[in-house]
Amino acid sequence: MEERGSPDGDLARSLEQGPEGPETPIQVVLRVRPMSAAELRRGQQSVLHCSGTRTLQVSPPGGGPEVAFRFGAVLDAARTQEDVFRACGVRRLGELALRGFSCTVFTFGQTGSGKTYTLTGPPPQGEGVPVPPSLAGIMQRTFAWLLDRVQHLGAPVTLRASYLEIYNEQVWDLLSLGSPRPLPVRWNKTQGFYVERLRVVEFRSLEALMELLQTGLSRRRSSAHTLNQASSRSHALLTLYISHQTAQQMPPVDPGAPPVGGKLCFVDLAGSEKVAATGSRGELMLEANSINRSLLALGHCISLLLDPQRKQSHIPFRDSKLTKLLADSLGGRGVTLMVACVSPSAQCLPETLSTLRYASRAQRVTTRPQAPKSAVAKQPQRLETEMLQLQEENRRLQFQLDQMDSKASGLSGARVAWAQRNLYGMLQEFMLENERLRKEKSQLQNSQDLARNEQRILAQQVHALERRLLSASYRHQQGPGLTPLCPCLMAPAPPCHALPPVYSCPCCHICPLCRVPLAQWACLPRERHLPQVLDPEASGGRPPSARPPPWAPPCSPGSAKCPRERSHRDWTQTRVLAEMLMEEDVVPSAPPMPVRPPKTSPGLRGGAGVPNLAQRLEALRDQIGSSLRRGRSQPPCSEGARSPGQVLSPR
Numbered sequence: 001m002e003e004r005g006s007p008d009g010d011l012a013r014s015l016e017q018g019p020e021g022p023e024t025p026i027q028v029v030l031r032v033r034p035m036s037a038a039e040l041r042r043g044q045q046s047v048l049h050c051s052g053t054r055t056l057q058v059s060p061p062g063g064g065p066e067v068a069f070r071f072g073a074v075l076d077a078a079r080t081q082e083d084v085f086r087a088c089g090v091r092r093l094g095e096l097a098l099r100g101f102s103c104t105v106f107t108f109g110q111t112g113s114g115k116t117y118t119l120t121g122p123p124p125q126g127e128g129v130p131v132p133p134s135l136a137g138i139m140q141r142t143f144a145w146l147l148d149r150v151q152h153l154g155a156p157v158t159l160r161a162s163y164l165e166i167y168n169e170q171v172w173d174l175l176s177l178g179s180p181r182p183l184p185v186r187w188n189k190t191q192g193f194y195v196e197r198l199r200v201v202e203f204r205s206l207e208a209l210m211e212l213l214q215t216g217l218s219r220r221r222s223s224a225h226t227l228n229q230a231s232s233r234s235h236a237l238l239t240l241y242i243s244h245q246t247a248q249q250m251p252p253v254d255p256g257a258p259p260v261g262g263k264l265c266f267v268d269l270a271g272s273e274k275v276a277a278t279g280s281r282g283e284l285m286l287e288a289n290s291i292n293r294s295l296l297a298l299g300h301c302i303s304l305l306l307d308p309q310r311k312q313s314h315i316p317f318r319d320s321k322l323t324k325l326l327a328d329s330l331g332g333r334g335v336t337l338m339v340a341c342v343s344p345s346a347q348c349l350p351e352t353l354s355t356l357r358y359a360s361r362a363q364r365v366t367t368r369p370q371a372p373k374s375a376v377a378k379q380p381q382r383l384e385t386e387m388l389q390l391q392e393e394n395r396r397l398q399f400q401l402d403q404m405d406s407k408a409s410g411l412s413g414a415r416v417a418w419a420q421r422n423l424y425g426m427l428q429e430f431m432l433e434n435e436r437l438r439k440e441k442s443q444l445q446n447s448q449d450l451a452r453n454e455q456r457i458l459a460q461q462v463h464a465l466e467r468r469l470l471s472a473s474y475r476h477q478q479g480p481g482l483t484p485l486c487p488c489l490m491a492p493a494p495p496c497h498a499l500p501p502v503y504s505c506p507c508c509h510i511c512p513l514c515r516v517p518l519a520q521w522a523c524l525p526r527e528r529h530l531p532q533v534l535d536p537e538a539s540g541g542r543p544p545s546a547r548p549p550p551w552a553p554p555c556s557p558g559s560a561k562c563p564r565e566r567s568h569r570d571w572t573q574t575r576v577l578a579e580m581l582m583e584e585d586v587v588p589s590a591p592p593m594p595v596r597p598p599k600t601s602p603g604l605r606g607g608a609g610v611p612n613l614a615q616r617l618e619a620l621r622d623q624i625g626s627s628l629r630r631g632r633s634q635p636p637c638s639e640g641a642r643s644p645g646q647v648l649s650p651r
């Protein structure tokens with residue numbers, strides 16, 4: 001039935017728009033079977049009328065108000081099996097299953113409404129008698145389409161099938177090789193609910209699949225009751241597993257777990273029935289109760305799935321085996337098509353209305369279809385994710401290591417190497433510089449020692465010359481009527497005890513030089529006076545230390561050695577002394593010291609005082625020379641008094 005605006009086109013477009021990602025509602029197709037021969041015999045009326053392709057109107061007998069139901073597609077009794085197959089858009093579901101989606105087609109309705117007929121056609125007329133192709137149901141048509149589709153894919157596809165029934169709330173394998181045993185229903189995170197140890201049979205041809213179907217149908221429990229001569233007493237689930245890997249490429253499957261990949265599941269539910277209406281007794285009644293309880297659980301889950309808030313919380317899929325195995329199809333990641341089957345007979349109106357309400361609610365249930373990835377497909381992705389994580393961790397650790405190095409040395413690796421090389425060179429340079437400075441320091445130390453020694457010698461010579469000069473100058477100026485000059489006025493006043501006590505005779509009680517009372521003088525013993533200039537004539541053969549200096553004053557007044565009486569002789573000695581000093585050549589032998597600030601104290605410290613002493617020595621020489629020149633030209637006693645400043649520069 002390829003007509004414009006047909007349900008097939010709507011469903012196809014809905015499925016083609018992509019079920020992955022957004023919420024996808026359960027697709028519902030309503031099929032009204034023809035009146036059965038028994039119903040016609042009883043003269044029952046049809047209360048169902050199709051209005052268009054998607055609306056069903058219910059006209060209660062006796063003139064009650066009509067009720068309209070709208071579904072994805074409404075197929076009246078005139079529709080053939082091929083029409084139903086096309087209208088349901090099962091081929092689209094097959095395509096989605098080939099892409100890895102989990103798709104489900106299930107029929108729902110009261111007993112005798114045509115569920116099994118819709119899925120698998122009329123019951124077999126005899127053992128080994130196949131269903132005529134024109135009466136083949138959705139399943140056979142899908143099988144044929146799928147096998148043809150796979151053959152033209154051009155890629156290896158593995159097809160397998162399982163077939164089970166839920167009878168009296170127990171799962172039975174319809175394809176088991178041995179004696180059938182009830183199978184447990186398990187759950188894991190990746191696969192959800194599944195039947196453990198369910199036989200999954202690989203098939204490569206349509207004939208093989210049809211044989212599996214016939215095997216299952218022949219094993220499925222059915223009985224006769226008032227409304228159906230071949231009533232199914234169990235829910236039957238046939239599942240096709242579609243995988244794009246060969247058996248060798250497929251990862252090992254957990255023991256008892258179904259294979260992963262795309263799935264296409266056909267569920268033929270047992271029909272709800274009123275025991276009173278079917279006349280079931282005994283075992284039939286038990287089967288009916290079990291069927292009704294499981295259908296009630298299914299309806300309850302569907303009702304809860306309609307509530308968005310409840311959908312996020314708990315849905316009691318565990319209430320029955322049926323709801324467990326349909327959990328993914330109803331509220332999970334699957335794509336689901338529901339074919340609601342009804343009888344047009346007025347006698348079945350209450351059950352028909354119940355089915356219509358049931359189906360109306362179901363088509364408002366949404367799923368979030370998602371193609372499960374196979375383990376093979378997951379593995380490269382997992383490895384790639386791990387590799388990215390390890391790379392990220394490696395970068396993070398490398399960054400932390402660089403930071404630690406930088407903190408430790410403040411330098412990166414290249415800079416550290418550069419710094420090590422340069423630090424080694426700098427260390428060598430510092431060692432050489434240190435050695436050079438050590439040598440220079442040693443030389444300077446030696447020079448300093450030499451300078452100090454020479455300074456000391458010069459200082460001694462200068463002091464000796466100054467005293468001799470003062471003594472000679474004083475004696476030279478001790479003429480008649482002349483007042484002796486105080487050496488304090490000629491030179492920095494030396495301590496009185498250091499002055500040569502030449503004329504500090506105790507009898508005068510006044511220092512002849514500075515006229516200070518002698519009581520303030522502390523004249524030293526004659527032996528501790530400054531070194532004496534040798535005078536062979538006056539020494540009398542005594543050692544120098546024992547001999548008095550030539551200018552030594554008499555120790556008592558009136559002595560023959562009084563300075564007044566010995567002035568000429570002493571002057572002669574002074575002149576000899578001065579001539580001797582003029583012949584001396586005292587030159588500092590120390591190297592020049594670092595330049596000091598010009599206002600540095602001229603004190604005799606280190607080599608700095610050496611030039612000063614040398615200058616003073618030179619000045620003394622000049623002064624002595626001048627005195628000698630004057631002495632040669634004038635007799636000492638007639639020589640006029642001179643200012644001390646004209647003789648010696650004050651120092």
Ligand SMILES: Nc1ncnc2c1ncn2[C@@H]1O[C@H](COP(=O)(O)OP(=O)(O)OP(=O)(O)O)[C@@H](O)[C@H]1O
Pocket residue numbers: 032033034036109110111112113114115116117118121122123228230231232233269270271272341
């Ligand atoms: N569209 C149809 N055209 C012709 N005959 C049909 C149609 N639908 C159902 N029938 C017939 O009606 C009877 C009951 O059908 P069927 O067994 O499929 O019902 P059911 O819903 O599966 O019942 P149950 O739940 O008891 O198994 C069968 O004899 C079947 O051949």
